[in-house]
Amino acid sequence: MTSGKRPARRFVYCVVAACAVTQSLSCFARDLNQDEVLELRRKGVILPLEQFIDQALGRYPGSKLLEAELEEKHGALVYEIELLTADHVVRELKFDAGDSHLLQDKEDD
Known part of the structure; x- marks a missing residue:
């Protein structure tokens, strides 16, 4: 009877651990919704997305845009x-959304 409870207990511990990791990871990056983005743009906090797309495509002529998003990471606004x-x-490519500084350019896995 005791051995039958062990796998169930182990499962519960795994679920709790997974939830804890997921919660902590959400602190690192958060996608902003369109209303938040529009408000930040209206206030002049971030530069227009088109500027970043043009900058990225300029680095790699002939490339195609797959995805563009604005995230808040560690309190900083970053276009990916x-x-x-x-x-x-x-x-x-990751850019500082406020000053267009290129933060990272890497091959994606």
């Missing part, structure tokens, strides 16, 4: 632009 290059490589 994902491209498919002419060489069929997926690249992820």
Whole structure:
């Protein structure tokens, strides 16, 4: 009877641990909804998304836009632009949404 409870208890511990990790990861990055983005743009806190898309496509001529999103990471607003290059490589570029500074340019897995 005791051995039958062990797998159930182990399962509960795994679920609790998974929830704890998920909760802590949500603190690192948060997608902003369109109303939040429009308000930030109206207030001049962030620059227009089109500017970042143009900048990313300019780095990789012939590439195609796959995804663009604005996230809040550790209190900073970051545009993430994902491209498919002419060489069929997926690249992820991250920009500071307030000053257009390129933060990261890496091949995406």
